[in-house]
Amino acid sequence: MSLNCIRIPHKKNTENFETIRYPVPDTVSIPMSQHMGVHCEPLVSVGDEVKVGQKIGDSEAFMSMPVHSSVSGKVVAIDDYLSSNGRKCKCIKIECDGKQTVSEDIKPPVITDxxxxxxxxxxxxxxxxxxxxxxxxxxxxxxxxxxxxxxxxxxxxxxxxxxxxxxxxxxxxxxxxxxxxxxxxxxxxxxxxxxxxxxxxxxxxxxxxxxxxxxxxxxxxxxxxxxxxxxxxxxxxxxxxxxxxxxxxxxxxxxxxxxxxxxxxxxxxxxxGMPLTWRRITIDGDAVKSPCNVKVPIGISIAELLKFAGCEESKTRKVLTGGPMMGMCIYDLNTPVIKTNNAILALKKDKKEVQTNCIRCGRCINACPAGLMPTELEKAYQQKDADRLKELKVNLCMNCGSCSYVCPAKRNLAETNQLAKMFVSENN
Amino acid sequence: MEKLIVSPSPHVRSGMTTQKIMLNVIIALCPAVIASGIIFGLRALFLILVCAATSLVWETLFNMITKKPNTIGDLSAVVTGILLAFNLPPTLPFWMAAIGTFVAIVIVKCLFGGLGQNFANPAIVGRIVLALSFTGAMTNWTLPQAFQITDAVTSATPLATQNEDYLDLFLGMTGGCLGETCALALILGGIYLVIRRIISPATPLFFLLTVGLFSFIVGADPLYQILSGGVLLGAIFMATDYVTTPITFWGKVIFGIGCGIITCVIRFYASMAEGVSFSILIMNILTPYIDMITKAKPVGALKSKNRRD
Missing domain, CATH: 3.40.50.11540 (NADH-ubiquinone oxidoreductase 51kDa subunit)
Structure with missing residues (x-):
């Protein structure tokens, strides 16, 4: 047995481009929620001096981990921040001094067991x-x-x-x-x-x-x-x-x-002993003139990176963090890069797709790696039938987007599955 | 800069569209269209044209009257029109053909909610309604043009006479409905659809195998039964209609076998010479039940405690 999967164009334009180290930016904005789980509380206040690798946010919660400063400089603001997945947390804005002084706390961990x-x-x-x-x-x-x-x-x-x-x-x-x-x-x-x-x-x-x-x-x-x-x-x-x-x-x-x-x-x-303060990120998409891989400090603004890669702003209509299949749209170009961003894609305007009724071709069923029936899930969701959705195992949907990708009728099946999951949890 | 678009993933879509699928089916029907022109003459082509055109007209009118956006762009009406024409004798008056497409498009498809919502194959129901309403005109088989010296001569469909040889059947040099006679053209279209991954070969193969096996068991000539009448047309183009047939692989297998059995039962034991249309119609009606027992199996799912199906 093998799991269902689909063929999609790879478009690995940047595979042979060596990673460029991005210079230290003027400011970074480091959100307190960059991982799955509970967000951190800031450990610094406005006016504090911070150094590279210094812990600036942490949480007592089980499902959480600390956040560190990626630059050395001064905390200029701690604002409320709304991330592109709709979660709210604090965001620490740091003005960089450009020296990148490393924190004294940084030392290799002793690991024995x-x-x-x-x-x-x-x-x-x-x-x-x-x-x-x-x-x-x-x-x-x-x-x-x-x-x-x-x-x-x-x-x-x-x-x-x-x-x-x-x-x-x-x-x-x-x-x-x-x-x-x-x-x-x-x-x-x-x-x-x-x-x-x-x-x-x-x-x-x-x-x-x-x-x-x-x-x-x-x-x-x-x-x-x-x-x-x-x-x-x-x-x-x-x-x-x-x-x-x-x-x-x-x-x-x-x-x-x-x-x-x-x-x-x-x-x-x-x-x-240097914590997670930078990451490699692919910048690409059809609105980007010079796609590249860059090593960037966490918290740098996406607008700055897009400018660096020669993104044509006038043609850009969609900016994604992550890939085109599962990536998330950002609503503001000044969104900072967080730990989980592996790519930033700037895309031109979508082709207008003609949506028709489902023609029951079964392509979504043959594409679903979880063995689900997206077209049946869509019908069950339209009928607001929580029992049927549970029976069809909507909770197993991993939101890979394959069903929407292959659908010739251009139905938004993956989106519907997400709505259906919410509907089921609300009606339990 | 304009405002950014925010939409849920995925942000790319495959190039396949409903319209392209229908276009591929139309391309696959072309060899049989050409064959019908060669075998039965220009009038056959005109009849196909009338059916396709009236189908588009009916759908447009229906959408206008019900104040819906026009849906003829998906080309499914053209496919229905051509398929219905394939099920008609070449001599059928054009106005009767127009009634057939009206039944197919308006009554069977549009009134049920349009594309994807109909439970029975529109072309099949159109054919059945015409056959019951205008039995004389619908069984007025002409011999192929290649044999004609003077005027069109009426003859019986080979299923009623059973005296053609295999090569004639394969090339379509027999009487019959205008699109069903040329096995070669239909098979070419079927191969095209399988290669372009528009249809699954499961339904036609199991349909044909079942007809062959059933015929063999009851002592009839299997190859003759497969090549004659509407079996190939039905198996390749009607039993593979997405909307009215099961959605999973095993469902398609059951559908094909069911069609084969019902076709043979009607052919061998009922008073009608041909049973393909009725077999597909009956299986169309059973499709929701077949779907129910051939659901895809979610990977790693635990048994759900709750109930009903």
Whole structure:
């Protein structure tokens, strides 16, 4: 059995562009909510001097992790901030002094066992860098008495069009990737590692295969270049042939899935103690003249980056954070880059699509990696039938967008699924 | 700069549209259109044109009267018109054909809510209504032009006479409805649709296999039963209509087998010579039930506690 998936154009325009280091900006705005979970409270006040790597926000909550300053300078404002996913939190605006003085607190963590690893990972401010932003320390802090973890799946599929930031990480810092994997593998005593890369990145597959050739516990898996190969449940299945069931996390099946850039960052953190203060980001899209990969401080404004990449503002009608299949539209160009942004895409005006009635062609059913029937879900949602939606398992929809992508009638099936999920939870 | 557009993902769509699907079906019908022109002459082509044109007219009028946006751009009316024409004898008066397209487009499709909402195949119902209303004109089979020396000669459909050879059946040099006789042209169209991934080969294959097997078991000539009458036209173009047939693979298999069985039962044991239209109509009606038992299986789903289907 294999899971349904679809072919989409890859458009990896920036795959051969070496990462450019972006100069220190004049100001950064660092939101207190950059991950999945509870947002942080600011630890600094207006007027405070901050240094690179200094913790400026934290939370007592379980599902949270600290936020650090990416620059050195002075806090000029702490404002309310509405993120593009509709969540509210505080946002710390820092005027940079350009010196990038590193905080005295920065020192490599001492990691000897699982507890010290989890603590260090939390302090690094690390969350999943692939886009979802799940707190990494929670992911690693599984209960080994319940299900022992025997597989570490490194997600390097990068199945969304345009994005090449994970690919550049593998090509530019392969040692960080491998050493990060080995540290986690050794401390957590995980038997097998699967590095899963789509076969449209042959160089990365070759490089990592040759570097891990001597280690039989680490396998590099070449996945066919199909969407959504990088979805957590899909990649877990394709690596281990184990199905992550309804309501489960991969750890319930003995699997941990971590994004490749996340492990590479963790390795750098283990070496230097510098928390997550910058990330690599792909800037592309049909409104961008010179697509590129840039290394940017967290909190830099998207407008500045788009200008840097030669974006034609007059033609830009849509700006996305993330890929075109699952990325989110921003409503304000001054939105800051956060930890989970792997790409910024500036797109020209959409073609006007003609929507027709559903013609029951079944393409959405053949495309759904979760084995759902999007057209039936749409009907059930239109009838506001919560029982039927539950029965059709709308909760298993991972919002990959494949159904909307393939629909010849141009129905907004993925959008409807999201609305249907909300409807079901409201009517429980 | 203008305001940014904010919309839910995905932000890209495939190039496939309803209109393109219908256009592909029209392209797939072309070999059979050409074949009908060669076999039955210009009048056959005119009849196809009349059916396609009146279909568009009926749909436009219906949308005007009901104050709906005009939907003829999706080209599904053209497909229905051509398919209905394929089910008519080449001598049928044009006004009767127009009544057929009225039934197909207005009564079967538009009144149920337009494209995607009809439960039965419009062209099939159009044909059945015409066959019951104008039985004489609808069974006025002419021999192919290739054989004609003087005027058109009426003859029976080969299903009633059973004395044609395979090559004639394959090339369509027999009497019959204008689009159903040339097996070669229909198969070419079917292969095109499968290659372009417009239809699943499951329905036609299981339809034809069932007809062949059933005929073999009851001692009839399987190849003859497949090549003659409307089996190929029905299997390739009518039983694969998205709207009125099951949506999943196994549903399509059941649909094909059901059509094959009903066709043979009517052919061998009922008083009518041909059973393809009725078999597809009956299976159309069963489609919601087939859909119910052949639902896609969600990956990793836990058994739901609740009820009913």
């Amino acid at each position: 699982k507890a010290s690893l989890i603590k260090a990972v939390r302090e690094s401010g690390c969350c999943g860098l692939g886009g979802a932003g799940f707190p990494t320390h929670i992911k690693l802090n599984f209960d080994e008495n319940k299900t022992p973890i025997d597989s570490l799946v490194i997600n390097a599929a990068e199945c969304e069009p345009y994005i090449t930031s994970d690919y550049r990480e593998m090509i530019e810092n392969p040692n960080d990737v491998i050493n990060g994997i080995k540290t986690i593998q050794n401390i957590l005593k995980i038997e097998k590692v699967y590095i899963c890369i789509e076969n449209n990145k042959p160089k990365a597959i070759e490089l990592l295969s040759s570097m891990t050739a001597s280690d039989a516990s680490i396998n590099v898996i070449s996945l066919s270049s199909l969407y959504p190969q990088g979805a957590e449940k899909v990649i877990a299945y394709n690596a281990t042939k184990r199905t992550v069931k309804e309501g489960e996390l991969p750890s319930h099946q003995g699997i941990i899935v971590i994004n490749v850039s996340t492990v590479a960052f963790l390795n750098r953190y283990f070496k230097t």
